[in-house]
Amino acid sequence: MTTTFVRQLGSESGVQLNPLRDNSEVPSQDNQDQLFGIMMRSARGRIDKPFKVDRGNALRKLGKGDLIRTSALNEAWVHVIEALNNGAYEAVVQRLVTDAAQLKWAVITASTDTPVYATSNKAATLTAIVNAGEVTSVTVVDGGRDFDGTETITVGGPGAGAILTPVLTDGVVTSVTVTEGGTGYTTAPTLTCLPVSGVPLDDYFMAVKHLECFNDGIIVEYRADEKKTGGSAVDNDFITLRIRDKSGVMIHEFTGSLDDEAVDDFGGSAYLPDVISAQTDLIEVLVGVTGASAVVEPSSDAYGYDTSGLEKWSKSAVLTCFVEGGTAYANDDYVAARQKLQYTPFNYTYISSGGSQSAALLGQLAQLSFDTNRQLRFDVPGNLNPAAAIAFVEQLNLGANQASHLIHAFWAPVKSNDPAGVNPNGYFGTATLNIAYACGRNAQTDSRGFAPKNYPVANKNWPIRRSRMVQTYSPSNQELNALANAKINPVTWEVFSGGGLFVFRDSLTSAPVKDSLRKLISTADMASSIDDAVTRLGKDVLQLPMQIALKRLKNALTQLFEGAVASEWLVPSNDPGMDGQAWRFEVVPNETHPYDRIDCSYWLRYDGVARQIFVTQTLTR
Numbered sequence: 001m002t003t004t005f006v007r008q009l010g011s012e013s014g015v016q017l018n019p020l021r022d023n024s025e026v027p028s029q030d031n032q033d034q035l036f037g038i039m040m041r042s043a044r045g046r047i048d049k050p051f052k053v054d055r056g057n058a059l060r061k062l063g064k065g066d067l068i069r070t071s072a073l074n075e076a077w078v079h080v081i082e083a084l085n086n087g088a089y090e091a092v093v094q095r096l097v098t099d100a101a102q103l104k105w106a107v108i109t110a111s112t113d114t115p116v117y118a119t120s121n122k123a124a125t126l127t128a129i130v131n132a133g134e135v136t137s138v139t140v141v142d143g144g145r146d147f148d149g150t151e152t153i154t155v156g157g158p159g160a161g162a163i164l165t166p167v168l169t170d171g172v173v174t175s176v177t178v179t180e181g182g183t184g185y186t187t188a189p190t191l192t193c194l195p196v197s198g199v200p201l202d203d204y205f206m207a208v209k210h211l212e213c214f215n216d217g218i219i220v221e222y223r224a225d226e227k228k229t230g231g232s233a234v235d236n237d238f239i240t241l242r243i244r245d246k247s248g249v250m251i252h253e254f255t256g257s258l259d260d261e262a263v264d265d266f267g268g269s270a271y272l273p274d275v276i277s278a279q280t281d282l283i284e285v286l287v288g289v290t291g292a293s294a295v296v297e298p299s300s301d302a303y304g305y306d307t308s309g310l311e312k313w314s315k316s317a318v319l320t321c322f323v324e325g326g327t328a329y330a331n332d333d334y335v336a337a338r339q340k341l342q343y344t345p346f347n348y349t350y351i352s353s354g355g356s357q358s359a360a361l362l363g364q365l366a367q368l369s370f371d372t373n374r375q376l377r378f379d380v381p382g383n384l385n386p387a388a389a390i391a392f393v394e395q396l397n398l399g400a401n402q403a404s405h406l407i408h409a410f411w412a413p414v415k416s417n418d419p420a421g422v423n424p425n426g427y428f429g430t431a432t433l434n435i436a437y438a439c440g441r442n443a444q445t446d447s448r449g450f451a452p453k454n455y456p457v458a459n460k461n462w463p464i465r466r467s468r469m470v471q472t473y474s475p476s477n478q479e480l481n482a483l484a485n486a487k488i489n490p491v492t493w494e495v496f497s498g499g500g501l502f503v504f505r506d507s508l509t510s511a512p513v514k515d516s517l518r519k520l521i522s523t524a525d526m527a528s529s530i531d532d533a534v535t536r537l538g539k540d541v542l543q544l545p546m547q548i549a550l551k552r553l554k555n556a557l558t559q560l561f562e563g564a565v566a567s568e569w570l571v572p573s574n575d576p577g578m579d580g581q582a583w584r585f586e587v588v589p590n591e592t593h594p595y596d597r598i599d600c601s602y603w604l605r606y607d608g609v610a611r612q613i614f615v616t617q618t619l620t621r
Contacts, residue, residue, distance in 0.1 A: 029449050032347030033529065034089035034439040036432070037374070039337040039361065040076035040354045041327055043215040045095040046282070047103070050344040053091050055084040060251070062093070063216065065422040071327050076354025079432035081420040083352070086433060086465075087440025092348045094341040095213070098333055100325030103213060105286070106220045106316065110205035113299045117220065117316035120200040120207065121146045124166070124173040126153070126191040134181030135162045138191065143172035145202055146195045154192040159185030166193055171201045204288035206258070210243060211282050213322040218251075219244040221315040224296035226304035233304065235295035237262065241272065243283065246318050254279065258287050258294035331360045338364040342371055349528070350438065353378035355429035362396055370403040373528055375521075379429030380411040380488055382472070386479040390486040398510045399487070405511040405518040406528065410434060411483065412491035413473035414502060416466035425468060430491045434504055437462050438525070450567035453525040454607050456507035464491065464502040471502075484508065487519070507609060523606045526569050530604065533560055538600065546589065549598065554587050557602065561585070564604075573605035 009016035037050070043063030045051060053061045058081060065077040073096070080091050105120035124144035129137045135155070153164040153176065162182030167175040173193060200207050210218050220243060224236040237259045243252040256262075256272030264270040273285045287294050296303050302314035351365055351374050362378060369376040380389045389411045398407045410431045417425050434457050442451040455461075471493050475483065483490055489506040507521040517523045537556045541549040561583040564570045570582035578584055585602035589595075 029445075030347060031089055031443070033349040033442040033451065034087075035092060035346075035348040036083065036088055036350035036352050036435045036439065037092040037094070037341050037344075037346075037348040037368075038076060038080065038352045038354050038432075039094045039096055039334070039341060039365065040080070041071065041073040041096045042077060042093070044212055045093060046211045047095050047097045047101060047213050048211065048340075050092050050094045050341055050346055052346060053080065053084070053093055054089065058084055058091075060245075060249075061212070063214065065420055068423050068426070072357060073327060073354070075429065076352075076356065078418055078420045078422065078428060079352060079354050083432045083436035083439075085419075086436040087438075087443075088436040089439060089443070091352075092341070092344060092346045094337045094344075096327075096329055096333060096337055098325045098327070098329055100323075101213075102323040102325060103209065103211070104321045104323075105200050105207040105209050106218065106319045106321050107200045107202070107204045108206045108208075108220065108222075108314075108316075109203070110296070110300065110302075113297075114301050115205065115314045117319060118145070119319055119321050121195045121197065123195070124193040126173070126176060126193060128155075128162075128164075128185075128188045128191055130185045130188050133159060133183050133185050135159075135164065135178055135185060135189070136181060137178060138164060138176035140173055140175060143174055144193070144195060145171055146197050146200050147171050147173060147193075148195070148197045148201060151193055151196055155182070156190035156192075158187065159183055159189060162189065164191065171195075199286065200288075204286075205294075206241075206288060207286040208241070208243070209284040210321055211284070212251075214245060215322060215324055216246045217318040217320045219246070219248065219316055219318055221313045223302045223311060223313045224300070224304070226298075233298040235297050236303065237295045238270075239272065239296060239302070241276075241285070242313075252280065252283055254283075258296075260287070260294075329358075329361075331364075334358075334361050334364040338368050342368055349374055349442075350435040351376040352432040352435055353429075354432065355379050357381055357392075359396060362398075366396075366398055366401050366403075366407055369406045370401055373403065373406070373531055375406045375408065375524055375528060377408045377410065377431040377435055379431045380409055382412045382414060382427035382429070384411070384413075385473055386411075386475050386483055389488060390482060393486055393488055393510075399512040401510070405509040405524045407510040408434075408508070408521055408524075409488045409510060410491055410504070411488050412464075413475075414464075414469055414471050414491060416464075416469040419466050428466075430464060430504070433464065434462075446567055448563035448567055450563055450569065452567075453529060454522055454567075454569050456520070456522040456525070456609055458489075458504040458507040458521075460494070460496045460498070460501055460503060462504060464504075466502075469502055480505075487511070506611065517606055517608060520609050520611075522609055526564075526606050527604075530560070530564065530569075534600070534602070538598075546595065546598075550587055550589070553598070553600065554585075557585050557587065557600075561602070561604070569606060570604055571607045573603075575603075575605070578603060578605065 005015045005017035066074045068074045107118050107120050109116040122144040125142035127139045128135050147168050155162045159182050163180035165177040166173045222239050222241045224239045227236040237257050240255045244250050254276050256275035257270045260271045262270040276283050365376050412430045437457045445451050487508045487510045494503050511518040513519050541552050565582050583604050587600050590597035590599050
């Protein structure tokens with residue numbers, strides 16, 4: 001026996017070698033405070049859950065930006081692009097869609113040498129014939145596809161009472177039976193008949209679903225390499241599948257078998273759907289024909305090489321497999337997006353409004369801020385004067401939010417060129433840019449892992465770098481006072497010792513307090529980081545013996561708060577209960593439930609911010 005030990009020793013004589021224990025690991029922090037979350041409309045991006053974008057893939061994942069004049073929600077795209085180019089490491093995006101959005105399959109029918117491409121779940125196009133106020137018959141203009149027989153026809157106005165039943169053949173509406181003609185139809189009503197099945201039902205060779213949901217469509221192409229037996233070309237079940245965007249840029253490529261029993265050299269599945277699912281969750285494939293009969297024949301346009309020796313590919317036209325369904329979002333659409341962003345496994349520290357002026361969307365973002373203890377920064381429209389800007393914020397009533405100190409408002413009465421280069425000169429919000437600067441600042445940590453969050457993103461060290469900037473309103477001192485009382489941070493032209501700059505003039509939270517650390521954004525930044533760190537430390541000691549958990553949590557908090565003092569986040573307190581210290585905590589068993597519950601409380605004195613300076617010069621003789 002060459003092994004000198006066993007892993008588990010019984011009563012026998014021998015040596016038990018226990019598994020390696022690792023005490024070398026040191027606590028580490030991720031870069032979540034360099035990321036922000038956003039709920040936004042975009043031309044591309046999956047709709048079922050949040051996804052990340054960075055400056056290298058933002059255009060591919062989000063698509064090109066659309067003009068703001070067509071939809072105010074398009075400003076969010078500008079914000080994301082600018083933020084990723086100015087310090088934000090990544091954006092966690094939850095795409096906004098209505099319940100009318102429709103994701104379809106790209107269906108390939110290969111019954112002939114030249115494959116045919118179509119999209120699944122196509123609605124039927126029907127025209128009602130009206131006589132004497134009732135529907136007398138229906139003409140089928142297009143029978144659609146993939147109807148499973150459970151569908152009904154919705155009849156619009158101006159009349160009522162018409163009952164129409166679709167007649168199907170192989171999943172296609174071939175005729176319509178008028179069960180009841182109804183009354184009052186002075187004009188032909190609109191007829192709507194949508195397939196309810198989630199998968200293609202007709203006979204097909206292969207179907208592809210692209211979960212990144214490109215509004216502008218995709219291109220599907222595939223081929224099989226030449227395969228010979230006895231010198232003759234034979235059927236091949238191994239294919240290469242490619243997905244391209246509208247411009248022909250390749251997005252995905254996969255190679256696998258159409259035979260559901262195929263295996264690779266290592267004994268793993270070589271079945272194309274399995275190969276794809278092992279690589280990505282962005283593409284789904286169905287093979288319509290199972291077993292060995294799913295092949296590409298030598299006569300196919302997708303087989304082998306042409307007479308010039310070039311690979312033969314079968315290629316679709318641009319297929320619109322995703323229908324956005326409009327941008328008239330209901331409150332339920334915002335709620336659904338907020339819940340997905342709340343429960344995503346992706347970490348982020350900041351929340352951007354994307355320049356939205358929708359009270360319903362901002363309300364959901366404020367709720368997200370409270371539920372996740374993350375900071376929300378939003379824009380007040382720059383075309384408003386101070387009084388209107390204050391009214392805009394007051395009607396949102398964000399100061400009543402239990403986490404109002406995490407909500408920060410910015411007003412920039414400044415026109416500039418679009419920083420993303422899509423829109424003409426106009427007003428563009430700066431709240432997301434403020435987040436981007438904070439993300440860039442947070443990347444510069446000290447030896448203890450603390451970023452300089454005691455330095456707010458404001459004043460001359462954080463100028464706005466846009467072209468053709470023109471301030472359209474210059475608030476008076478009295479208006480600046482009113483804005484500060486409303487907890488709105490102006491973005492204006494200010495003159496410093498080195499010259500003039502457009503800057504974030506203030507750093508106030510929405511907390512309804514006059515003289516408190518809660519009104520400072522830097523406090524919110526540091527406090528939310530500390531809260532996050534403490535709760536993670538608490539998670540680390542859950543399910544440990546009570547005394548061990550108490551000891552480890554106390555040690556970890558001591559190390560955390562000492563680091564915060566060394567990094568100048570915390571300063572000595574003049575509170576009598578603090579005894580001149582910058583921090584104090586209690587970690588004790590709960591008095592009522594001492595066996596399984598720990599109460600953790602801590603008191604901290606954060607450093608403040610020099611917002612006001614009073615200067616006096618005295619002449620002497």
